[in-house]
Amino acid sequence: MDNLIDIKGVTHAYKTKAGPFPVLKDLNISIPQHSFCAVVGPSGCGKSTLTRLIAGLMFPDQGEVWLHGELVKSPRKTVGMAFQNPVLLEWRTILQNVILPLEIVAPMMPKAQKEARARELLAMVGLEGFENKRPSELSGGMRQRASLCRALVHKPDIIILDEPFGA
Numbered sequence: 758m759d760n761l762i763d764i765k766g767v768t769h770a771y772k773t774k775a776g777p778f779p780v781l782k783d784l785n786i787s788i789p790q791h792s793f794c795a796v797v798g799p800s801g802c803g804k805s806t807l808t809r810l811i812a813g814l815m816f817p818d819q820g821e822v823w824l825h826g827e828l829v830k831s832p833r834k835t836v837g838m839a840f841q842n843p844v845l846l847e848w849r850t851i852l853q854n855v856i857l858p859l860e861i862v863a864p865m866m867p868k869a870q871k872e873a874r875a876r877e878l879l880a881m882v883g884l885e886g887f888e889n890k891r892p893s894e895l896s897g898g899m900r901q902r903a904s905l906c907r908a909l910v911h912k913p914d915i916i917i918l919d920e921p922f923g924a
């Protein structure tokens with residue numbers, strides 16, 4: 758069986774005004790199916806960079822990222838991601854923020870069904886009653902829990918959580 762995730766020889770530098778800023782060098786990690794993996798390292802060592810590379814939000818200078826035996830060439834619908842900063846959209850309510858992945862992955866799903874799924878998750882993290890608030894009306898921890906709901910709402914195969922319990 759293919760691994761869930763294969764990081765093969767990944768090297769990456771950010772392009773900055775001062776020139777390339779190397780972050781990851783020849784990184785190799787294999788994560789089997791049905792497993793849980795934690796990446797631990799000091800601040801600035803490249804953990805968040807790695808999550809963006811796995812999710813297909815960025816691509817390595819060298820090397821490859823494979824998910825389920827498929828080369829990552831674009832953002833993946835089968836990935837759920839909770840970013841280190843919650844990055845909720847201020848022009849949407851909390852409910853609308855949580856529904857967003859379903860709008861992309863399952864556009865034909867009836868709106869009521871999308872909302873029911875989002876409400877169920879929001880209730881699970883103690884955000885019942887806050888569905889119609891804007892992100893700026895929530896505390897940092899509440900925003901982080903809303904972003905966890907957004908990562909889970911479309912039942913992704915792979916869930917990437919970047920310091921999800923920081924708040």
Ligand SMILES: Nc1ncnc2c1ncn2[C@@H]1O[C@H](COP(=O)(O)OP(=O)(O)OP(=O)(O)O)[C@@H](O)[C@H]1O
Pocket residue numbers: 771772773778780798799800801802803804805806807841
């Ligand atoms: N967009 C960017 N442009 C330039 N350099 C960046 C960019 N994003 C991150 N870096 C640099 O890359 C390095 C790794 O950053 P990254 O966010 O991946 O670290 P991290 O391990 O997640 O740290 P932390 O534990 O503090 O969240 C840091 O030195 C950072 O300054």
Ligand SMILES: [Mg+2]
Pocket residue numbers: 804805806841919
């Ligand atoms: Mg980070």
